[in-house]
Amino acid sequence: MRYRLFTMKIGILPVGRVDLNVLAEVQRGLAKTFPDTACVVVKKILPVPKSAFDKKRNQYSSTAILNEIRVYASQNEMFHRVLGVVDVDIFVAELNYVFGEAYSPGKAALISLWRLKPQFYGENAGSDVFLLRALKESIHEVGHTLGLRHCPRSLCVMHFSNSIFDTDKKQSLLCDQCYLQAALAISSLG
Numbered sequence: 530m531r532y533r534l535f536t537m538k539i540g541i542l543p544v545g546r547v548d549l550n551v552l553a554e555v556q557r558g559l560a561k562t563f564p565d566t567a568c569v570v571v572k573k574i575l576p577v578p579k580s581a582f583d584k585k586r587n588q589y590s591s592t593a594i595l596n597e598i599r600v601y602a603s604q605n606e607m608f609h610r611v612l613g614v615v616d617v618d619i620f621v622a623e624l625n626y627v628f629g630e631a632y633s634p635g636k637a638a639l640i641s642l643w644r645l646k647p648q649f650y651g652e653n654a655g656s657d658v659f660l661l662r663a664l665k666e667s668i669h670e671v672g673h674t675l676g677l678r679h680c681p682r683s684l685c686v687m688h689f690s691n692s693i694f695d696t697d698k699k700q701s702l703l704c705d706q707c708y709l710q711a712a713l714a715i716s717s718l719g
């Protein structure tokens with residue numbers, strides 16, 4: 530029997546209570562999207578850090594949560610990358626909200642499901658829309674950890690999402706150029 534050796538191992542880390550269907554979808558989708566990549570859902574749940582809560586904004590600091598994910602990543606070296614998934618509203622200082630944040634390049638990334646839910650926009654869409662949005666944002670943030678920047682092609686998953694309309698418009702795929710860059714970055718991990 531031959532064992533396939535994966536170059537990049539991604540740990541998907543739930544931060545607080547998170548929909549398990551989303552974690553499974555992200556796990557499947559990331560492994561499919563990035564070459565030579567294995568993906569596991571971490572059994573442990575990282576608590577949402579209380580210090581990340583901003584009372585005035587009634588939101589959580591993305592950067593504060595991301596920092597905790599980075600600490601987890603540095604303690605769990607079997608993972609080349611750790612993607613945290615949280616279900617609270619997150620922001621960075623200069624923006625009203627973000628869908629995610631990542632060190633670029635780096636080992637840690639974060640997405641929030643809060644503004645990906647159809648109900649948030651009063652939409653009557655099914656869970657497939659929600660899962661697809663979560664996958665796109667996950668690929669996007671893991672792409673950033675590999676050093677990828679925002680792509681000018683509006684259909685590429687590395688295109689910046691200013692709103693949920695941009696997320697819905699883009700595909701859950703890297704364009705050829707971004708894919709090559711990701712593949713190169715992954716091969717240099719091995």
Ligand SMILES: [Zn+2]
Pocket residue numbers: 669673679689690
């Ligand atoms: Zn981005």
Ligand SMILES: [Zn+2]
Pocket residue numbers: 680681682685686687688703704705706707708
């Ligand atoms: Zn691209």
